[in-house]
Amino acid sequence: MTPFRFDARARDFDRAVTRQVQAEFKKIGSRMMPDRNTQRFSHGRSWLTKPNNGGDEAGEMQMHSFEFSTRFEDIVSHNLEILPDFRRRVAESMHRQLMESLYETIERSTSKSGNVVDxxxxxxxxxxxxxxxxxxxxxxxxxxxxxxxxxxxxxxxxxxxxxxxxxxxxxxxxxxxxxxxxxxxxxxxxxxxxxxxxxxxxxx
Incomplete structure (x- = not known):
C-alpha cells in the first residue's frame, strides 16, 4: 500500500478551501473597508513610517488565529454541511479580530495626537x-x-x-x-x- 496516496488531493482541497475562506473574508470586510483601500505585501513582517503626530512610527504583522472542532460522527458520516459553516466561522472570526486590531490602532493614534472626546x-x-x-x-x-x-x-x-x-x-x-x-x-x-x-x- 502506498502511504499518503491522497496527499496531492489533500493539498488541492486545502488550497480550494483557503480560496473560499479568502473570498468570504473579502466579502465581509468590504462592508467596512473597500478593497481599493487595502494593501497587500508579499513579504516582510515589520515596517517604518515617517514620524508624525498620530499613528505608530513602527509596526509589525500581528497573528490572528482560529480554532474549529469537528465531531467524529460528522467525519464518519461524510457530513459535508460542516464545510460552509467552517468557511463562514473562519471568515467572521478573522474579520472580528481584524476590526479589534483596527480599533486598537485608532485608539493609540488618537491618544497620541490628543484628538479625543470624552x-x-x-x-x-x-x-x-x-x-x-x-x-x-x-x-x-x-x-x-x-x-x-x-x-x-x-x-x-x-x-x-x-x-x-x-x-x-x-x-x-x-x-x-x-x-x-x-x-x-x-x-x-x-x-x-x-x-x-x-x-x-x-x-x-
Missing part, C-alpha cells in the same frame, strides 16, 4: 457627538465627493446616542448642519490645493 465631560451624548464632529477632518474620495465620517459604537452606546440626538432642539440640528457645511467646504478646499500641486494638461 462623553463624560459633556452634558449629553448629543453634545459629545457635536464635539467629536468639530474635531473630525472630512475627506474627499477619488470622484471628488466629500466622504462623511462614520461613528462606530457598541449596541448600548448607540442606543443612548440615538435617544439623546432624537430629543435635541432645532437649534442643535442647525448647529450640526453648520459644522458639516464648514467641514465640507474645508475638505473641498484642501482637495483643490492638493490637486493644484500636480501638473495637468490644459483642455484644447
Amino acid at each position: 462623553a463624560k465631560e459633556h452634558e449629553s451624548m448629543a453634545q459629545a457627538f457635536l464635539a467629536a464632529l468639530r474635531q473630525i477632518e472630512f475627506g474627499v474620495d477619488e470622484d471628488g465627493n466629500v466622504s462623511m465620517p462614520e461613528f462606530h459604537l457598541g449596541a448600548e452606546a448607540h442606543k443612548k446616542m440615538m435617544a439623546s440626538l432624537e430629543v435635541q432642539s432645532q437649534e442643535f440640528e442647525a448647529e450640526v448642519e453648520q459644522v458639516k457645511a464648514e467641514k465640507i467646504a474645508k475638505a473641498l478646499e484642501r482637495e483643490r490645493e492638493r490637486l493644484s500641486k500636480f501638473p495637468h494638461d490644459e483642455e484644447e
Whole structure:
C-alpha cells in the first residue's frame, strides 16, 4: 500500500478551501473597508513610517488565529454541511479580530495626537457627538465627493446616542448642519490645493 496516496488531493482541497475562506473574508470586510483601500505585501513582517503626530512610527504583522472542532460522527458520516459553516466561522472570526486590531490602532493614534472626546465631560451624548464632529477632518474620495465620517459604537452606546440626538432642539440640528457645511467646504478646499500641486494638461 502506498502511504499518503491522497496527499496531492489533500493539498488541492486545502488550497480550494483557503480560496473560499479568502473570498468570504473579502466579502465581509468590504462592508467596512473597500478593497481599493487595502494593501497587500508579499513579504516582510515589520515596517517604518515617517514620524508624525498620530499613528505608530513602527509596526509589525500581528497573528490572528482560529480554532474549529469537528465531531467524529460528522467525519464518519461524510457530513459535508460542516464545510460552509467552517468557511463562514473562519471568515467572521478573522474579520472580528481584524476590526479589534483596527480599533486598537485608532485608539493609540488618537491618544497620541490628543484628538479625543470624552462623553463624560459633556452634558449629553448629543453634545459629545457635536464635539467629536468639530474635531473630525472630512475627506474627499477619488470622484471628488466629500466622504462623511462614520461613528462606530457598541449596541448600548448607540442606543443612548440615538435617544439623546432624537430629543435635541432645532437649534442643535442647525448647529450640526453648520459644522458639516464648514467641514465640507474645508475638505473641498484642501482637495483643490492638493490637486493644484500636480501638473495637468490644459483642455484644447
